[in-house]
Amino acid sequence: MNGHTERQPDPKIIDLLKQDPASVAHISLEYFPPRTELGVKNLHARMARMLANTKSLYTDMTWGAGGSTADLSLELALHAHRTGHVSNMHLTCTNMEKDGDPIKAVHDALQTAYDGGIRNIVALRGDPPEGEKEWSAAEGGFKCALDLVKYIRKHFGDQFGISVAGYPEGHPNRISQLGAEEVENMSDAEKGRCCTHDGVTYVCKDDDYKKEMDYLKEKVDAGADFIITQMFFDAEVFKTFVNDCRTWGINCPIVPGLMCINAYPGFKKMTKFCKTRVPKSLEDRMESMKDDPEAVKAFGAEFGAEICRSLLESGSKILHFYTLNLEKVVYGITDELGITSGLIEQSNESDAKDMVAVGSAWARVGDTVKFSGGRGVVKEIKSDGTAVVDVDGNHVEVAKGSYEKVF
Numbered sequence: 001m002n003g004h005t006e007r008q009p010d011p012k013i014i015d016l017l018k019q020d021p022a023s024v025a026h027i028s029l030e031y032f033p034p035r036t037e038l039g040v041k042n043l044h045a046r047m048a049r050m051l052a053n054t055k056s057l058y059t060d061m062t063w064g065a066g067g068s069t070a071d072l073s074l075e076l077a078l079h080a081h082r083t084g085h086v087s088n089m090h091l092t093c094t095n096m097e098k099d100g101d102p103i104k105a106v107h108d109a110l111q112t113a114y115d116g117g118i119r120n121i122v123a124l125r126g127d128p129p130e131g132e133k134e135w136s137a138a139e140g141g142f143k144c145a146l147d148l149v150k151y152i153r154k155h156f157g158d159q160f161g162i163s164v165a166g167y168p169e170g171h172p173n174r175i176s177q178l179g180a181e182e183v184e185n186m187s188d189a190e191k192g193r194c195c196t197h198d199g200v201t202y203v204c205k206d207d208d209y210k211k212e213m214d215y216l217k218e219k220v221d222a223g224a225d226f227i228i229t230q231m232f233f234d235a236e237v238f239k240t241f242v243n244d245c246r247t248w249g250i251n252c253p254i255v256p257g258l259m260c261i262n263a264y265p266g267f268k269k270m271t272k273f274c275k276t277r278v279p280k281s282l283e284d285r286m287e288s289m290k291d292d293p294e295a296v297k298a299f300g301a302e303f304g305a306e307i308c309r310s311l312l313e314s315g316s317k318i319l320h321f322y323t324l325n326l327e328k329v330v331y332g333i334t335d336e337l338g339i340t341s342g343l344i345e346q347s348n349e350s351d352a353k354d355m356v357a358v359g360s361a362w363a364r365v366g367d368t369v370k371f372s373g374g375r376g377v378v379k380e381i382k383s384d385g386t387a388v389v390d391v392d393g394n395h396v397e398v399a400k401g402s403y404e405k406v407f
Helices: 013-017 037-054 070-082 104-115 145-156 180-184 188-193 206-221 235-247 264-274 280-288 293-313 328-337
Strands: 026-031 059-061 087-092 120-124 161-166 195-197 200-203 226-229 257-259 318-322 368-371 374-381 387-391 394-398 403-405
Touching (some): 013 226, 026 037, 059 070, 104 145, 120 145, 145 161, 161 206, 188 206, 188 235, 226 235, 264 280, 368 387
Parallel strands (some): 026 059, 059 087, 087 120, 120 161, 257 318
Antiparallel strands (some): 195 200, 374 387, 387 394
16 A cells, blocks of 8 residues: 555554553654645654654554545545554544544545554544634534544444543643632642643633543443543643542553643744643743743753653653654754754754644634735634734734734
8 A cells, every 4th residue: 555565453552551661751743634735755764764763653644624634634644554654543532523424524534544453542522624723513514522532432343542631730621710819719720730820820720620530431431442632731730630530430550741842932832721730930930031042942842851750759650742843853852851862953944834733824813814805813713714803903804714924
């Protein structure tokens, strides 16, 4: 297939996780589908290079919001399998209708993955599709990741290993903005996972956190083998989450998801959008070097290694890196930890401009866009995709397809 020798089906990741790492820790790497053909070609090369260099245990390929990258995600996941990776394919149940059937596209994706040798799925609900602020289930379709886990187990038995997402700080949809009095009255647990952005405090309140943990237990009880967490930048938040999982009777492996810090703007935007807790020491360091891209990358490796050491000391045996389709910071971390040696000097990110996600082309509130009338900041996205753009203080409506996100 595609010039590569047929491979046997992948092993299940849950079985691989039971093995002791050959060095300090297992690592796994996550990629997303790039927007262009050149980006895909370059990603193929990077995936091969990083597998050879790091001996990663498995490779994740994301599935775009609203099913936007369904075909490419599937092809890249199959490519990973064909070229020696243990492929862990993300699958969402957002906006996945096919021939008017909200289930068919998901089933077909699972069948194609299975027929192609993939044996591991990350079962996710997914983000809202383009032009929509809220997620909503299609009539007769999946309502949540739990439904997807149940569906896989019902129709494919134990033929797939299944992982699910865990949220140490609470799912962003359950994170609330607090008033001054609420901030004063936070519980110790809430203080440990709250965040502050632009002077506003946010937290997943204790009652909502309990609902999150109850739901996570349901996903595991329904057949999920292990958990991969949302990104975090405070190791104590992850450790608390693991302890809470054990208290809830969730005893499966919990893989820490680690976002590599590659650039100041991306870090700020991502942490604010996800309402992620950023320790004061990290915030101060990032602010001090925000105008020095190379210093940020070097610090990204330094900070990444520091948080990884804390996780390893607490018992983690695997580190899952959200690579952002780049390699330098990952190599810096693995070199620093002693998992690899001398890789950072070999890193090549000359193709970084091509490593932009398909979904990231969609403009959301707060993004800068350009159109025939100029450029400005998106203030609102209407249900039909029309953007309300602030251009020098004037609000202009720009039709869907007539504006382009500025990176």
